[in-house]
Amino acid sequence: MAALSPLSVALLVAVTVGLAAAILAWRERPEPGATWLAVLLTGQVWWATFLVFELEATTLPAKALWYDVQWVGVVAIPVGWLFFALAYTGYDRYVTPFSVALVSVIPVATVAVAAAGDPGDLLAVDRVVRETAVGTFLDVVPGPLYYVIAGYTYLLGAVGSVPLIQLIRDDARPFRGQSAALLVGTAAPWAGNLAHLSGAVPIPGLDPTPLAFAVSGVAYLLALSRFRLLTLAPAPRRRARQLVFEQLHDPVFVVGTEGLLVDLNECAAETFGIDRRDAIGEPAATVVPKYDAIRELDGTDADKPRPIPIVGRDGQRPYEATVRDVVDDHDRTTARVITFHDVGAYLGQQQRLNVLNRVFRHDVRTETNLIQGYAEQLRSDPTDERALSIIEESAGRMLELSERTRTAGELFDPTEESETAPLTDAVDEAVAEARAVAPDARIEVGQVAPVPVPVVLEVVLGNLCTNAVRHNDADAPWMRIDAAVADGWVEVTVADDGPGIDPAEYDVLDRGTETPLRHGSGIGLWIVKWGVDHLGGRISFDEREPTGTVVTVCVPVDRSETPGADSDGEPPDPPLDDSATTGESASLGPPPNAGR
């Protein structure tokens, strides 16, 4: 066989490095982009290999045959480049069988035309063999399809370069290196082809594009080995960031500068019962809960988030909202990210610690001092029945305090959270407890709907009913319990004719914290409040004429069945008993400044 032309030798160098890179890329499958990079490199090797055959062929038909075969590699390169760039940079959702088929239409048509012998001279109007100093070329006068596929190649090359150029600006050095090597590997043959098309190459018929594949191969080999091109691909980063946004356990809204909702995560949609497809594009004020209040968190307030009671699918919860600006590369604010953090558990725990601290520090000590004092009195006078009676009552109160403390602990037992029971059972249980405490009490039970409610409501109602009859100084205590269901909310009203609750008691609940000077008595009302908070509901107290109290508890029927929040994010107003007055009302939502 005759000696190879210098041009063929140069092309064989491109074949060597290109094929080596293709094998290494193929080996990295299924890393993102590995297959498509192998396709790209194989296309280059194919083109260069058959160009060698064309150069070394001695007849026009033989050269024309190898020229036509090269089209397979020529058209594979831009397709491989585009889908490699997309898959490698994390835009793999655009790499689908449909998109591949769509993008491949023109390349496949080109190969088909070449295979069919170029009918109508679509690819080449004329082919001439030219003798030059560096070899014998097939000088081709391009046909219309040639320009179409050339333009198409440039288009795909440009589109694929966009995400890679973005990587050059990335903070991570390996990705910058990878991207730079890839772009050099692509730019070299691109420049060669531009020189050919523009007529800048002095040798007629010589397309230096395949020669530049040697540069491409080296660049790709460098990217593969030095910059760990496929073993350290940036593709997962986009997915990971999106995943974090979507899977975040806090509701997040993205609001554009015009006040329209740009995005929200899955937690936000689930928590507040929002349809994402409908919500995006809507004014934020109609979608984001308490948006008007949150919007005021600009400036200094943004650093001091405060709990905001919001009603979602899980009922009323205290959320802490934080607002962060989304700033572009030119320091322009393009959107605001509003994050809601559920602080109910934190606030509840803080309240429990405060109350239990007070119980042990104040209530237990008071009772103990009482027992100790009257015990000494009994030592001097063992017949003192009053002292004995006081000791017994005090010990009883301590026992009851102990029991309620245990009940308070059980309220937050996670195993109880998902259990439900019919509302009728909960009411019956509460009434039975009240009868056990006060057998002579007149207890009336109104209409009770048989809807499922969390079992925690039993504890709440039990405490309310026993308190209603226990702290009633009437000869025959009266109590009535009613339960209504509206819009997915259960409203239970417990009314009594007792002396009423000292407003200072529920003022403390409203505030959410106790102090040595301002505190409640016992923990019964706290258990009621914690139970209602735990259920995401609310509680209100009203005085009753002529005497007594009306306590209304409003909780969701069932979390899984509760519809979305009202537009204002509040549960409906609780129905009031006919005998109740509307004079004083204390709404006990989560304390606005508790723990802050």
Place this chain on the structure above:
Amino acid sequence: MANEPTRPSAPDGTTAQYRSHATPSDSGTLRLVAAFVAGAPFAGLVAAVEVAVVTAALGVPLSAAPVAVGLVAFAVYAADHVADAEGDIGSTPVRARIALRYADQLMVAAAVSYGLAVALAAGAGPAALALVLVPGAVWIGYATDWLPAAGDLVAPLGEVSVPRLKDVFLLNSAAVALAWAVAVVAAPLAFAGVPVDSAGAPAVALLFAYVFARSFVDVEVPNVRDVAADAARGVATLPVVYGVSGTRRALLAVDAVAAGLLAATAATGAASTPALAALGVGLAVSVTVTALADRLGGAALGVAPDCSYLVAGAVLLAIGW
């Protein structure tokens, strides 16, 4: 000894024999280098010499064929050693350890070697290019999961499962032998641009059959050493199925056939007599190695069969090729 099953004695699959040999630190580096050279580089060298001897036997001009086939052999065996490194721990622990530790470097070397071989072949023309691609294509079907995956794609319900060629009894060795026979005998002709008729079609066919038979023996002899590991992995080889004695008898029979083919080639008069004589000496070495298969150490058994070609090459040089 080679005929003693090397049962794994540790959870990592290493054997007592392996550990005791690996312990001395002063000879560790030397052993690693020796194991590396005895692996893919040795296979490449043998393939190159094989092609050179066949080139001489066919009487065609010397070309880049030995280099190209040698590079392909190196690439294929290096890739094979990397791909099967974990499975080879029991049979060839040092080589497997090298393959595991330097997997990336070996694959880069294999890829560049294959690229260079293809470039050399492309420079020699389309026929040479096609020939150089044959061993690589056979290796893909032989060692990778490409065939089983394709089988699953065709019959997804699992009624028909296509195994790796490497796991099919006799066909595995036959496929390897066929690939090398094609490359070794056809490459000199293709690279030199000599038509088969010019070299003598009967001589070419007989030499092809000879190389096929010899390659089959060369593939099966090391399986005597790997019998325990192959049996554990469920790979059927001659030693696994017929035992060491049965394998020895079968391979000696194949060597006898090879001797007959060599004689027939000589009878055609189209082949170079000195080259055929050199191949005859190599065949004698092969028969000796086959006869001693159960008495040679594991490392020796890995290279001894292929050494017959090196001996043949040396003889050819000595008698004035």
